[in-house]
Amino acid sequence: MTTPGQTVGPFFHYALPYPRGAELVPPGSPGAIRLHGHVVDGNGDPVPDALLELWQADPDGRVVRAGGSLRRDGWTFTGWGRAATDAAGHYSFATLPPGPTEPGRAPFFALTVFARGLTDRLCTRAYLPGDPAALAADPLLSGLPAERRATLIATPDDRGLVFDVRLQGARETVFLSFPGRR
Amino acid sequence: MEKQAAISAEIATIEAADAGTGTAQPRLDYPPYRSTLLRHPTKDPHHADPETIERWAPCFGHQDVGELEADLTVQHAGVPIGERMVVTGRVTDGDGRPVAHQLVEIWQANASGRYLHKRDQHPAPLDPNFTGVGRCLTDADGTYRFVTVKPGPYPWRNHLNAWRPAHIHFSVFGTAFTQRLITQMYFPGDPLFALDPIYQSITDPRARERLVAAYDHDVTSPEWSTGYRWDIVLTGSHQTPLEQP
Numbered sequence: 001m002t003t004p005g006q007t008v009g010p011f012f013h014y015a016l017p018y019p020r021g022a023e024l025v026p027p028g029s030p031g032a033i034r035l036h037g038h039v040v041d042g043n044g045d046p047v048p049d050a051l052l053e054l055w056q057a058d059p060d061g062r063v064v065r066a067g068g069s070l071r072r073d074g075w076t077f078t079g080w081g082r083a084a085t086d087a088a089g090h091y092s093f094a095t096l097p098p099g100p101t102e103p104g105r106a107p108f109f110a111l112t113v114f115a116r117g118l119t120d121r122l123c124t125r126a127y128l129p130g131d132p133a134a135l136a137a138d139p140l141l142s143g144l145p146a147e148r149r150a151t152l153i154a155t156p157d158d159r160g161l162v163f164d165v166r167l168q169g170a171r172e173t174v175f176l177s178f179p180g181r182r
Numbered sequence: 183m184e185k186q187a188a189i190s191a192e193i194a195t196i197e198a199a200d201a202g203t204g205t206a207q208p209r210l211d212y213p214p215y216r217s218t219l220l221r222h223p224t225k226d227p228h229h230a231d232p233e234t235i236e237r238w239a240p241c242f243g244h245q246d247v248g249e250l251e252a253d254l255t256v257q258h259a260g261v262p263i264g265e266r267m268v269v270t271g272r273v274t275d276g277d278g279r280p281v282a283h284q285l286v287e288i289w290q291a292n293a294s295g296r297y298l299h300k301r302d303q304h305p306a307p308l309d310p311n312f313t314g315v316g317r318c319l320t321d322a323d324g325t326y327r328f329v330t331v332k333p334g335p336y337p338w339r340n341h342l343n344a345w346r347p348a349h350i351h352f353s354v355f356g357t358a359f360t361q362r363l364i365t366q367m368y369f370p371g372d373p374l375f376a377l378d379p380i381y382q383s384i385t386d387p388r389a390r391e392r393l394v395a396a397y398d399h400d401v402t403s404p405e406w407s408t409g410y411r412w413d414i415v416l417t418g419s420h421q422t423p424l425e426q427p
């Protein structure tokens with residue numbers, strides 16, 4: 001029988017975030033982009049005690065099998081990072097854009113969301129906006145109504161991409177269930 | 183603030199409504215835990231077939247975790263106060279395969295029920311010899327092992343006279359992104375179980391009992407520490423054994 005999840009609670013900040021956890025690459029390094037956004041609740045208020053984890057392919061679409069995410073050497077791209085939201089509910093990663101893991105597929109960042117008041121983790125995807133044909137052909141996105149589809153597609157800004165996580169409300173983010181597990 | 187009796191009545195009502203259909207995971211919409219009200223998704227999760235990246239999990243290695251990080255009693259000059267305790271168990275996937283060489287992280291209150299966290303206002307003493315954070319990698323068999331002290335129960339402001347049963351927070355990775363788990367490990371026979379909306383948010387009694395460790399006298403060592411065993415079962419990995427990234 002599967003072990004159930006439980007909330008991350010309010011007191012994870014001294015345990016889970018760590019130095020350079022959100023910097024998959026050094027900010028400002030060649031090719032680096034910022035993936036950032038806000039986590040908001042059903043009132044549209046910021047969630048200042050959320051934690052996001054990012055897992056992604058490298059720019060060539062390869063799944064990274066390198067350790068070193070917890071103690072970054074500044075040179076190795078590990079494909080994984082962790083960011084807590086700040087008092088304004090804002091999170092930010094410095095990373096590289098993932099490539100398609102199969103030719104023609106729409107690349108995306110896999111995200112896990114934890115928060116006080118969230119009894120279990122949530123999984124979602126932040127798709128790159130650049131390839132409309134690939135997005136239109138994506139099996140997950142094409143199964144969603146247009147307004148819900150938009151919640152999974154990051155939008156460009158001056159330094160990279162914006163992806164907000166809305167836990168409730170009219171533009172609630174699409175969260176995913178995988179076989180065998182919510 | 184509501185009294186415990188009102189919260190307990192809400193817990194009982196939801197449990198009765200879920201009788202026989204409770205799931206292995208907590209209800210995201212669980213009003214007795216008040217902070218869920220504005221934070222639970224209101225739409226059903228969208229079923230997704232895991233794609234390539236989701237069939238793999240990040241790698242962690244010995245460069246990530248120091249040997250001493252698994253012993254929470256040796257991180258300071260002195261010995262922390264409390265019941266010294268070994269917590270060990272295996273991480274396996276839904277098919278019974280060990281999750282080998284993977285990261286396990288824990289954090290907890292000290293023996294008085296106080297976290298070393300600036301937002302914890304519980305007027306119980308901090309312990310200068312206890313941080314309450316540990317990490318280790320599972321071995322080839324999926325076994326993890328921590329040395330720590332038993333955490334105390336602590337009050338929280340969900341309702342009037344709300345107390346959390348003693349617990350250790352666990353963060354576990356599988357071999358696939360989809361298996362990611364953060365949960366809490368409890369201790370057998372805690373009188374606060376019935377009163378706690380976080381524990382009770384898992385409405386299937388058999389499922390929530392999976393979160394309770396077992397006292398194990400074979401893990402206890404003479405003149406040194408008590409021992410608890412707690413195994414963690416993740417979902418299936420969605421990964422075929424021969425698949426390469």
Ligand SMILES: [Fe+3]
Nearest residue numbers: 009011349351
């Ligand atoms: Fe806690």
